[in-house]
Amino acid sequence: MLRSETAENPDRLRAALVGLRRYQSAPRTARPPEMPVVAKAGRAMLRDYGGSGAVTVFVPSLINPPHVLDLSPQNSLLRWLAAQGTRPLLLDWGHPGETDRNMDMGGHVEELLVPLLEQIGEPAALAGYCLGGTIALAAATIYPVRALALIAAPWHFSGFPDAARRDLAGLWQAVEPTAQALGVLPMEALQASFWRLDPARTIRKFEDFGRLADGDPRIDAFIALEDWANDGPPLTLAAGRQLLVDLFGADITGQGKWTVAGRPVDPAATACPVLDIASLTDRIVPAASAAGIGESLPLNLGHVGMIVGSRGRNALWEPLARWLSQPRKR
Structure with missing residues (x-):
């Protein structure tokens, strides 16, 4: 991917390699201790971020660790919300093993999220x-x-570019033997495919990183975010297959064919108030893939930038805090 993106510009190739080496060799700062656990179900748990308001459970994707919502003490949506009259609980999916091989995405709803x-x-x-929004939507249809709030949550997978859908659906054929043997789909197999969703940006960010002056505060921020993006537990075998084959390949959610707790999941039947946040410039989860229900909040921020970027507080954090704090029946 690096060669193809920089084939006509050797200077870009050198700059990207400088940035990559700088990232690889940079010292790391230990993350703060994990927040206390207030509930457990199987390998999953809820971590309490304090606050005195009504409870909101934040459901992260199954891909990458959950701490993008708490990237650092200085850049944490959850810690900020706890100071704004909300009590955030973060769902930590835990680390699946071979014994979880048959738990598909619906199983994550029924056996982990709802019991929590x-x-x-x-x-x-x-x-x-x-993807945590996709799962949360299903949970809201079977549990009051x-x-x-759906944040960059894909539902209509036909809204992804055709090439990306083919690549991700085809990935299963390449990795299935390994996944079958392990009982899980390794994170590394998915990460290479997600790089290809926006290869130009993947290379450009390392070019830019290599040019930062020593001491620039953006260095630590880049390392923290990139470490998060390149880390994470594997997916269960069944969830990995369902994601790549049934969602990206066949769009069973958008076609109304995904069943959880024995019945099809219908977003339009969601009984509670819904805030659907999607970005028109998101290249990882296109706005065209959103469920399109409830109140909409359109943004012009990247998929991760809306959570941890410099404009995220004004564009997403503050509207989300106001929406969550509206009085509703308990």
Whole structure:
């Protein structure tokens, strides 16, 4: 990918390699201790970020660690919300193993998310980011919640570019033997495919990083975000297959053919208030893939930038805090 993107410009190739080496060799700062656990279901748990308001459970993607919502003490949506009259609980999916091989995405809803919600003791709001929003939407159709916020959550997978859908659906054929043997789909197999969703940006960000002056505060921010993006537990075998074959390949969610708890998931049947946040410039989860239900909040920020970027607080954090703080029946 590096060779193809810089074939006509050797200077870009050298700059990207400088940035890559700088990233690889940079010292790392240890993350703060994990927040306390207030509920467990199987390998999954809810981590409490404090705050005195109504509970909102944040559901991260199954891909990459959940701490993008708490990237650093200085850049944390969850810590900020806790100071704004919301009590955020972060769902940590835990680390699946071979014994979880048959748990598909619906199983994550039925066996992990819903049992965690049952332990809270009051109706919670759900806020799902990326694939976590897809899962949260399904949970809201089978379990009563106060409200549902979808943040860059794909539903109509036909809204992705055809080439990306073919690449991701075809990935399963290449990795299935390894995944079958391991009982999980390794994160590394997915990451290479996600790089190809926007190869120009993947290379450009390392070019730009290599040019930053020593001491620039953007260096630490880049390292923290890139470490998050290149880390994460594997997917269960069944969830990996369902994501690549059934969602990206066949768009079973958009076609109304995804069943959870024995019935098809219908976004239009969601009984609670819904805020659907999608960005018109998101190249990872296109706005065309959003569920398109409830109140919409269109943005012009990148998929990750809306959570941790410099404009994210004004564009997403503050509107989300206001929406979550609206009085609703418990």
